[in-house]
Amino acid sequence: xxYKLIADIAKSLLLARWKQTLVAAVGxxxxxxxxxxxxxxxxxxxxxxxxxxxxxxxxxxxxxxIKPNAQQPIALANKKDTTYNFIHSVKPKRERVELFNSASIxxxxxxxxxxxxxxxxxxxxxxxNVGAMxxxxxxxxxxxxxxxxxxxxxxxxxxxxxxxxxxxxNSIILGKGVADKLMLNLGDMIQVTTTKGEQVPLKVVGYxxxxxxxxxxxxxxxxxxxxxxxxxxxxxxxTDLQIKLKDVxxxxxxxxxxxxxxxxxxxxxxxxxxxFETGSSIRSLISYAVGITxxxxxxFGIYNILNMMIYEKMDSIAILxxxxxxxxxxxxxxxxxxxxxxxxxxxxGLLFGLGLSSIIDQIxxxxxxxxTIKTYPIIYNPTFYIIASIFxxxxxxxxxxxxxxxxxxxxxxxxxxxx
Amino acid sequence: xxxxxxxxxxxxxxxxDPITIPVLKDISFQLRESEFVSIIGKSGCGKSTLLYILxxxxxxxxxxxxxxxxxxxGETDAALALIRNQHIGFVFQFHYLLNEFSVLKNVMLPGLxxxxxxxxxxxxxxxxxxxxxxxxxxxxxxxxxLSGGQKQRVAIARALINxxxxxxxxxxxxxxxxxxxxxxxxxxxxxxxxxxxxLLIVTHDNEFAAxxxxxxxxxxxxxxx
Numbered sequence: 063x064x065y066k067l068i069a070d071i072a073k074s075l076l077l078a079r080w081k082q083t084l085v086a087a088v089g090x091x092x093x094x095x096x097x098x099x100x101x102x103x104x105x106x107x108x109x110x111x112x113x114x115x116x117x118x119x120x121x122x123x124x125x126x127x128i129k130p131n132a133q134q135p136i137a138l139a140n141k142k143d144t145t146y147n148f149i150h151s152v153k154p155k156r157e158r159v160e161l162f163n164s165a166s167i168x169x170x171x172x173x174x175x176x177x178x179x180x181x182x183x184x185x186x187x188x189x190x191n192v193g194a195m196x197x198x199x200x201x202x203x204x205x206x207x208x209x210x211x212x213x214x215x216x217x218x219x220x221x222x223x224x225x226x227x228x229x230x231x232n233s234i235i236l237g238k239g240v241a242d243k244l245m246l247n248l249g250d251m252i253q254v255t256t257t258k259g260e261q262v263p264l265k266v267v268g269y270x271x272x273x274x275x276x277x278x279x280x281x282x283x284x285x286x287x288x289x290x291x292x293x294x295x296x297x298x299x300x301t302d303l304q305i306k307l308k309d310v311x312x313x314x315x316x317x318x319x320x321x322x323x324x325x326x327x328x329x330x331x332x333x334x335x336x337x338f339e340t341g342s343s344i345r346s347l348i349s350y351a352v353g354i355t356x357x358x359x360x361x362f363g364i365y366n367i368l369n370m371m372i373y374e375k376m377d378s379i380a381i382l383x384x385x386x387x388x389x390x391x392x393x394x395x396x397x398x399x400x401x402x403x404x405x406x407x408x409x410x411g412l413l414f415g416l417g418l419s420s421i422i423d424q425i426x427x428x429x430x431x432x433x434t435i436k437t438y439p440i441i442y443n444p445t446f447y448i449i450a451s452i453f454x455x456x457x458x459x460x461x462x463x464x465x466x467x468x469x470x471x472x473x474x475x476x477x478x479x480x481x
Numbered sequence: 482x483x484x485x486x487x488x489x490x491x492x493x494x495x496x497x498d499p500i501t502i503p504v505l506k507d508i509s510f511q512l513r514e515s516e517f518v519s520i521i522g523k524s525g526c527g528k529s530t531l532l533y534i535l536x537x538x539x540x541x542x543x544x545x546x547x548x549x550x551x552x553x554x555g556e557t558d559a560a561l562a563l564i565r566n567q568h569i570g571f572v573f574q575f576h577y578l579l580n581e582f583s584v585l586k587n588v589m590l591p592g593l594x595x596x597x598x599x600x601x602x603x604x605x606x607x608x609x610x611x612x613x614x615x616x617x618x619x620x621x622x623x624x625x626x627l628s629g630g631q632k633q634r635v636a637i638a639r640a641l642i643n644x645x646x647x648x649x650x651x652x653x654x655x656x657x658x659x660x661x662x663x664x665x666x667x668x669x670x671x672x673x674x675x676x677x678x679x680l681l682i683v684t685h686d687n688e689f690a691a692x693x694x695x696x697x698x699x700x701x702x703x704x705x706x
Contacts, residue, residue, distance in 0.1 A: 067590075381573075382590070384577075385594070386567070388561075473538075478577070
C-alpha cells in the first residue's frame, strides 16, 4: 500500500518532467549500449587473436627434449654424501627424439576423463628443392582426423580438400608461403630432401594458411604414415603428442603429472604462450574501464536532473512532509525516480547493445591472414549483459542517493515560512 | 469537561544565528476538544514559530509538548510524521497543492499515506470532504485550474481527510480577498460548530479572531492574554 503510494508519487513527478527524464534515461541507454557493444566486440577480437595461436596450440604437448641426462655416471660411482661432483661441459648423448611407448601413452590418455583428445604428430626438418636451391622447412606428420577435430585443421586449409592428405598416398599440404615461393599449383609434384639425404617426390593436394606468415613460409603437412616413410622410421615413430583438455585451466598441474607419470617432457599452453593471456586481460580491462566511465558520466546526468527536480519541487516536498510523509518516504520517492530512470534506460541499453553488436557482427571483415573470419568478431556473452544491468542500477542508485538525501532533509518549516 | 487535545508546558525557543535571540518565552497553554482558538499578535511576535513547534515540524525547542496526552519531545522523524499525518491537519497561507495530481488525489494523499482505509474508501471520503466544502465539482481538475479561494478550500479538505484531532492554520486567509476570506472563515466556523472540529488558527486579522471562541494574544514571545 505504502510502496504503491510512493511509486505513484514518483511516477507523477517523473512524468511532470518527462523530457528531462527522457534525456537522463537516454544517457543511461547510450552508455549501456556502448558498454555492451564494446565488451562484445573486444572479447570477440580477443578470442579471435587468441584463437589465431591458441586454437592451433595443444593444451599440453608431450615430447622428448634433447638435453644432457640429469643422472651422470659419476654420481653412481661416487655415492658418498660428503662429496659433490662438478662436471664441466656436459653434452647430451645421441638419443632418439621419438617418444617411447607412444602407443600405450595414447591409450592411457584416451581413457583419462579430463582429456578431450590426443593427436599424435611427427615434426621433422626437411628441404624443399627448387631448381638448384634448397629451402629449409618443417614437415608436420599429423593424424588428419584428430587434428581436424581438436585443432580445426580444415579451417586453415584454404585450397584443396584436407581429406586428400589421408586418401592420396605421398601427398602434402603446403604452407601458402611455401607454395607461393615455389610457384606450385594443386596437383603438382614437389621434391623434398630429408635430413638423412633422401629425396622424395610428394604431390601437392592443398594449401595451408595459419595467418602467421613465418609459419606459412616454412611449414607443410603430411599424414603420419607418409612422414614415417619419409624418415625411414617404423610406424610407431611419434615425436609429439598433442593433448587437448576439457578445461584448459588444468593444463599446468596436469602437465607436471604427465611428465612424472610417462617419463617424458611436457609443456602446458599457459607456460608456452604467456603473452596472449596478458594481452587479452589488458584489452578486457580497457573496455571495462571505458564502459564504466560512460556509466559514471550518465550517473552525473541523473544526479543533475534529480537535483534540479528537487529544487523545483521544494514546495511539494515540504507539504508532503508537513502532511505526514517522513524523511525516509521522501528519500524513497526520489530513489525510485532515480532507479526507474536506471532500469528503463538500462533495459533499453541492453536491447540497443544487442542490436548494435549484431549489426557489427554483419559487417564484412576480410583479411588474408585470417581465412576463417568473414565478419567482425562479436561474442554474445550473457555475463556482459548481467554486469551492465547491475552497473546501470548501482550507478543510478548512487546518482540518486545524494539528491534524495538532500530532499529527505528539507525542513518544511523553512520553506513554508519563506513564502 | 472535554478532553485536552494539545498541551504546551513552558515552551522556550531561541534563534542562535547570528546571536542568541529568545523568540518564545515560557509558553504554556491547553487546547481542548472542539475549541476554536485563534492566536493573534504583531508580526515577529513568535506566533508562527509557536505554531510550527505545536505542529511537531520544528523540534528545536525547550519545554514539553503533549498531543493527545502523549509527549512528542524526543520522538523520531518517522514517529512525528505519523503524528502529523494522523492527528494534525494543516492549512497554510499558501495552498501548497501538488500540480502533478488532481484535486481529488491531492486530498487523498495524506489518507493514502496513513493507510487506515482502502484506496476506494479514501477516495469516497475525499469526495465527501470536497462536498462539505462545496467544491466536489472540481475534483478531477488540476489545482492550477482553480481560483485562489477554491485552492484554499481544497487545502482545507486535505487537512480534514484523516479526521484529525486538530486543524492548524497559519494565516489561512492571508492570501485571499475579502469574499474568499469570508468563505474560508465560514467553513472553519461550520467545522467547529457542526463537526466539533478543534481549530487553532494563527492570524493577524483581528476581525477574523474576534469571531473565534477564544483568542490567545502574543507579544514579544509571551502570551499576554
